[in-house]
Amino acid sequence: MKKKGSEKKHIQVADVIFGGDELAMIVGPCAVENEQQLMAIANKLKKLGIRIIRASLFKPRTSPHSFQGLGLDGIPILRQVKQETGLLIESEIMDVRKLDILCDHVDILRVGTRNMQNYDLLKEIGKIDKPVILKRGFCSTIKEFICAAEYIFAGGNDKVIFCERGIRTFETAYRFTLDLAAVDILKRETPFPVIVDPSHAAGKRELVLPLCRAAVAAGADGLMIEMHPNPEKALSDGSQSMYPHQMKSLLDEVYAIKKTCNRSAWS
Ligand code: PEP
Ligand code: MN
Secondary structure: OOOOOOOOOOEEEOOEEEOOOOOEEEEEOOOOOOHHHHHHHHHHHHHHOOOEEEOOOOOOOOOOOOOOOOHHHHHHHHHHHHHHHOOEEEEEOOOHHHHHHHHHHOOEEEEOHHHOOOHHHHHHHHOOOOOEEEEOOOOOOHHHHHHHHHHHHHOOOOOEEEEEOOEOOOOOOOOOEOOOHHHHHHHHHOOOOEEEOHHHHHOOHHHHHHHHHHHHHOOOOEEEEEEOOOHHHOOOOHHHOEOHHHHHHHHHHHHHHHHHHHHOOOO
């Protein structure tokens, strides 16, 4: 999957371009919890001019006793958000048996860190024509990450978006170590856009903005950020979820950094 010359793939999803001059922003809760929660978030995103909402129905949780997501029962909520706001829907696929139904309701699929090496799932995604965000396995090297993308690409689906989300290290001050060198390496070695998820790396809200700044400065084509109307009551990942009122200034900062980077003579 070597990048040839300056060839770079732009992935267009409706009016959003991944890999272009503008940052592609994906914001939303860790998990869809109910209609009221997702509609509140969707309405906030409309006001902020963000076009893609994170809307996970399936949650890969470390403990089987934790909230596992609404599953297919949440499909009517996705449909409602789309109808009422026109937002693009991004959601995680865990089980190959749910691929068809999820594809009917989402604009972008996400393969989470725990499924990066689920090769049967990747092969099936390779056969469909749907953009997919592939998150880096938290114990995977960059080479293994690229190989996982090859599984999708080899099947014919060339709409792959890499997502760096942190890797496991000895550090315990935060959840995962965000590997920002990977952003530059992936962009040099592959033609695909690269976005960053600072939320799952940080594990805590106050670290999200600094990591966003650094990710964009490192060349990220987009960001995926968790936001919840009431993080204290969130059923998952509340501690790392941004408050809606924090988003405007975060966006102002990252857009300004992106502009500066676009003007840079270095590449
Ligand atoms: C997520 O984005 O919802 C998620 C579970 O992240 P990760 O797969 O990176 O842990
Ligand atoms: Mn989460």
